[in-house]
Amino acid sequence: MRASKDAIAPCSSERDGSKTLTETPLFLVTLRLADDALILGHRLSEWCGHAPVLEEELALANLGLDLIGQARSLYTHAGAIEGAGRDEDGLAYLRRENEYRNVLLVEQPNGDFAATMVRQLIYSAFMHPFHRAMASSKDATLAGIAAKAEKEMAYHVRHSAEWVIRLGDGTEESHRRAQDALDALWPYAGELFEVDAPMRAAIEAGLVPDPESLRATFDATMTEALAEATLTLPKLGSFQTGGRAGRHTEHMGFLLAQLQYMQRTYPNAAW
Amino acid sequence: MYTQALNVKDEGPALVDAERDAAFQARIDRDEKIEPNDWMPEKYRRTLVRQISQHAHSEIVGMLPEGNWITRAPSLKRKAALLAKVQDEGGHGLYLYSAAETLGTSREELNDQLLTGKAKYSSIFNYPTLTWADIGMVGWLVDGAAIMNQIPLCRTSYGPYARAMIRICKEESFHQRQGYEIVMTLARGNADQKAMAQDALNRWWWPALMMFGPPDAESLHTDQNMAWRIKRFSNDDLRQKFVDATVPQGHHIGLEFPDKDLKFNEATGHWEFGAIDWSEFKRVLAGEGPCNRQRLAQRNKAHDEGAWVREAALAHAEKRAARRMMQAAE
Amino acid sequence: MTEKNWPLWEVFIRSRNGMAHRHVGSLHAVDATMALANARDTYTRRGEGLSVWVVPSNAITASDPAEKDMLFEPTASKIYRHPTFYEVPDEVGHM
Numbered sequence: 001m002r003a004s005k006d007a008i009a010p011c012s013s014e015r016d017g018s019k020t021l022t023e024t025p026l027f028l029v030t031l032r033l034a035d036d037a038l039i040l041g042h043r044l045s046e047w048c049g050h051a052p053v054l055e056e057e058l059a060l061a062n063l064g065l066d067l068i069g070q071a072r073s074l075y076t077h078a079g080a081i082e083g084a085g086r087d088e089d090g091l092a093y094l095r096r097e098n099e100y101r102n103v104l105l106v107e108q109p110n111g112d113f114a115a116t117m118v119r120q121l122i123y124s125a126f127m128h129p130f131h132r133a134m135a136s137s138k139d140a141t142l143a144g145i146a147a148k149a150e151k152e153m154a155y156h157v158r159h160s161a162e163w164v165i166r167l168g169d170g171t172e173e174s175h176r177r178a179q180d181a182l183d184a185l186w187p188y189a190g191e192l193f194e195v196d197a198p199m200r201a202a203i204e205a206g207l208v209p210d211p212e213s214l215r216a217t218f219d220a221t222m223t224e225a226l227a228e229a230t231l232t233l234p235k236l237g238s239f240q241t242g243g244r245a246g247r248h249t250e251h252m253g254f255l256l257a258q259l260q261y262m263q264r265t266y267p268n269a270a271w
Numbered sequence: 272m273y274t275q276a277l278n279v280k281d282e283g284p285a286l287v288d289a290e291r292d293a294a295f296q297a298r299i300d301r302d303e304k305i306e307p308n309d310w311m312p313e314k315y316r317r318t319l320v321r322q323i324s325q326h327a328h329s330e331i332v333g334m335l336p337e338g339n340w341i342t343r344a345p346s347l348k349r350k351a352a353l354l355a356k357v358q359d360e361g362g363h364g365l366y367l368y369s370a371a372e373t374l375g376t377s378r379e380e381l382n383d384q385l386l387t388g389k390a391k392y393s394s395i396f397n398y399p400t401l402t403w404a405d406i407g408m409v410g411w412l413v414d415g416a417a418i419m420n421q422i423p424l425c426r427t428s429y430g431p432y433a434r435a436m437i438r439i440c441k442e443e444s445f446h447q448r449q450g451y452e453i454v455m456t457l458a459r460g461n462a463d464q465k466a467m468a469q470d471a472l473n474r475w476w477w478p479a480l481m482m483f484g485p486p487d488a489e490s491l492h493t494d495q496n497m498a499w500r501i502k503r504f505s506n507d508d509l510r511q512k513f514v515d516a517t518v519p520q521g522h523h524i525g526l527e528f529p530d531k532d533l534k535f536n537e538a539t540g541h542w543e544f545g546a547i548d549w550s551e552f553k554r555v556l557a558g559e560g561p562c563n564r565q566r567l568a569q570r571n572k573a574h575d576e577g578a579w580v581r582e583a584a585l586a587h588a589e590k591r592a593a594r595r596m597m598q599a600a601e
Numbered sequence: 602m603t604e605k606n607w608p609l610w611e612v613f614i615r616s617r618n619g620m621a622h623r624h625v626g627s628l629h630a631v632d633a634t635m636a637l638a639n640a641r642d643t644y645t646r647r648g649e650g651l652s653v654w655v656v657p658s659n660a661i662t663a664s665d666p667a668e669k670d671m672l673f674e675p676t677a678s679k680i681y682r683h684p685t686f687y688e689v690p691d692e693v694g695h696m
Binding site for chain 2: 666
Binding site for chain 2: 038042045046048049050051052053054055056057058061062064065068069071072075088089092093112113165166167169170171173174177258259261262263266269270271
């Protein structure tokens with residue numbers, strides 16, 4: 001079950017291809033959190049009009065709206081920290097692929113409903129305790145954003161865990177699909193716990209929690225849900241990594257092609 | 272529009288019970304609300320199920336053309352507002368299916384009628400959303416037209432429908448403003464944006480006018496619905512009201528309506544408009560609009576791909592209930 | 602294949618503390634847990650509620666509208682149940 005720390009390839013800022021030198025730890029961790037929230041919110045919004053049942057249509061949109069809301073606050077904060085005049089949209093829409101710092105997990109395609117719920121469970125099982133801890137950040141704005149996000153993520157944990165349990169312990173087909181989803185997505189769980197040099201600096205400055213301190217909560221949430229769902233974690237030699245340094249999976253470019261379409265086609269316009 | 276169902280002739284048998292019919296009509300005339308368990312003429316029930324479910328289907332299918340643009344919305348503010356708005360449409364569909372279910376027809380039956388093409392939905396959603404400006408037009412014109420119809424429906428004679436409409440109208444109030452703001456921003460933007468807004472208005476104006484249904488002279492089936500207070504204004508009255516409200520809004524932001532006959536009549540105080548191409552309306556209703564096939568195919572795909580999820584949830588609930596029984600027995 | 606339908610639930614929401622729960626509509630769900638979640642996602646998107654009840658629709662027993670007169674008419678004549686039936690001199694003040 002453990003997203004073993006040893007299994008994660010070292011990821012230091014020197015390996016980053018892009019311009020990390022000018023990025024302060026506070027800016028970088030804020031941006032990463034914003035990118036995580038935006039990309040996952042974007043993925044959830046792709047469900048709109050296509051959900052398995054009308055009630056879930058509304059639920060998925062609520063999850064997406066929570067995340068897009070978090071992203072907006074975080075981008076605005078990142079822009080203010082940077083002080084270079086970039087607003088939320090400047091950051092959200094006008095960077096190159098290798099400048100997005102989200103974990104690979106959130107950019108994975110929606111797949112079937114099982115994949116979407118497993119992805120949501122892994123992400124929120126980590127982000128819920130993360131925001132709870134970040135609510136006492138030394139950065140007042142991050143603390144404020146986290147205090148609100150904590151409640152939202154608590155609901156995301158509940159909603160996705162309930163669905164993973166239903167699907168895992170539902171029919172033969174739903175069990176197979178849920179297990180397939182877990183096998184496919186678990187390799188992206190380890191990246192949530194990565195700590196590189198700027199992250200280490202942010203932790204030491206009391207801006208964000210040390211992911212290691214959240215591991216027990218994360219493991220407990222996953223263990224409990226997966227046991228009830230009768231699902232088993234795949235055995236892994238190592239986790240996938242790269243998103244925090246701007247190296248993404250093949251899916252990211254397509255996602256950005258849609259996300260950035262208007263801003264790239266009509267530069268410098270107000271909408 | 273959302274009440275296009277009322278322009279369809281009811282072909283079902285009319286079981287007439289003159290005495291009860293008269294008592295029922297007297298209740299309606301006193302502006303009493305009819306509630307689910309009350310006696311009602313079969314034709315009233317059928318008409319309502321058809322009207323409410325068509326309204327619900329319109330909300331659900333209406334999610335598709337707008338949903339198209341959520342992933343491409345040009346700013347985070349627009350993205351959040353659009354997702355919330357399209358989510359609202361889903362909610363409105365849900366409220367309406369609930370109202371229809373009080374008349375004894377299940378949501379699954381109604382959904383089935385939609386998926387098999389038996390039930391209709393508003394003709395407007397068979398037009399494509401080609402540019403971001405279309406999202407503005409859908410909010411400004413389509414929701415604007417819908418509101419014209421929906422506000423009187425808050426006083427419709429069937430209680431659950433009226434209550435659903437009150438909730439819907441309250442929630443819808445931001446939709447039209449959202450759309451107009453998008454169009455206004457484009458109309459005040461750069462040359463590309465202005466052109467985008469004008470092009471979208473050119474494409475959406477006439478279909479929006481068609482949403483109110485055929486002219487009163489050709490809409491022979493509305494008398495009974497007016498008497499039953501299911502419908503409260505005629506198609507032409509609502510259309511005129513919409514034109515009068517909308518034309519000044521368009522002029523205010525410098526847009527031109529694609530109608531050379533459009534002119535203000537000082538004497539009547541109304542905007543007069545040109546002839547509507549009803550053959551286009553009939554084509555779209557007959558399934559030959561630009562997107563009829565795609566919309567139905569998308570709905571069917573979502574339904575089919577969701578079947579295993581719905582089944583699994585039921586299966587799990589049954590397992591859980593059985594386990595609880597076992598525990599209780601121990 | 603005929604699909605089995607999800608049961609129907611009625612939703613009641615308390616909008617503010619001190620208010621009673623009020624019927625707001627219905628929804629479909631496989632069990633009470635899901636019904637509560639669906640009620641939250643469907644009926645409280647604009648801060649409408651502080652508390653939600655869900656009840657299986659088939660658990661509600663309703664009075665028959667045809668018996669309306671028998672059930673509710675007799676009460677109309679019992680005006681002595683209302684405070685305005687009794688006379689109290691103005692000088693006594695509010696009672």
